[in-house]
Amino acid sequence: MAKFKRKIVQVLTAIITNGYLPGFIKGDIYRGNLKRFCVPGLNCYSCPGALGSCPIGSLQAVIGSAKYQISFYVLGTIAFIGTLLGRFVCGWLCPFGLIQELLHKIPSKKVRISSKNPAKYSKYLILLVFVIILPMFVVNVLGMGDPFFCKYICPAGTLEAGIPLVIMNPSLRQAIGFIFSWKVFLLILTIIASVFIARPFCRFICPLGAIYGLFNPISLYKLEVSSEKCIKCNKCTKTCPISIETYKTPNSPECVRCGKCIGACPTQAICSSFGFKEKEERPKEIEIN
């Protein structure tokens, strides 16, 4: 039931944030005022249906502009959402997370990668280099930098914006070249990897997931494990698509808050909560013989 509820929220969020139907019909994008606001997940603002802005695209746009070096607006928005929800956004509100999950449902041999694998740090490097440093320092004569992550890496942009617009818009179709082919190649790689590995883009590449992950240990949405109920059977780890040892690190930066561990725990030791308060653990009773 909980699994079903999450899927409904994921699908509804994807539909609502990409609900500009004329865009899909005309091969154009929404050009209204709602695009002043960032959506919580990685949702390309050049997707024909997009009604809001992508936080990572917006961050690069402001950093790369001639007028600003850093964006208080976008970083503030990401920090606000992160403090409230952390990576709950990834598990529930991001269309590109949903796409990877659906691909992973395709029957095949699955490859489990430990949540301790150091490859998880690559997304922080990508955040630093492609989203911040390169747009900030590699600038043209006007002082403007490219959105390097969008331009050379982001498969969400290729899937949500590149492919639909190139199919529907003849003038864009004429302009495609090597970068488009490179980005399609990365998209195909992401799609194939998602079939075998759970959320490979989220775990190793996504700069937005990297930032939200830093908020997981302190966000208002959190997981709590009762040390009284937990029997350390490790069922949570085996169920977790990211192989997180939930009973040891319930608020790991890698956790996308899918809730699978909650349902898998045989003693109902794991629960989620939202709020400022930490659940108070009763001190263990001391046995006196």
Added chain:
Amino acid sequence: MKKGLRWILLIASIGSILIGVYREEVLTVLVKAINICLECVGIG
């Protein structure tokens, strides 16, 4: 401890959004988002 940190982060992030609005960063976001981003598409 964590409760205090959460309040600080919430207030600081709202403050940061307001500074960004005051600096008119929102306009830069809007202009980028209402024009087809050639880099996202893979052309730019």
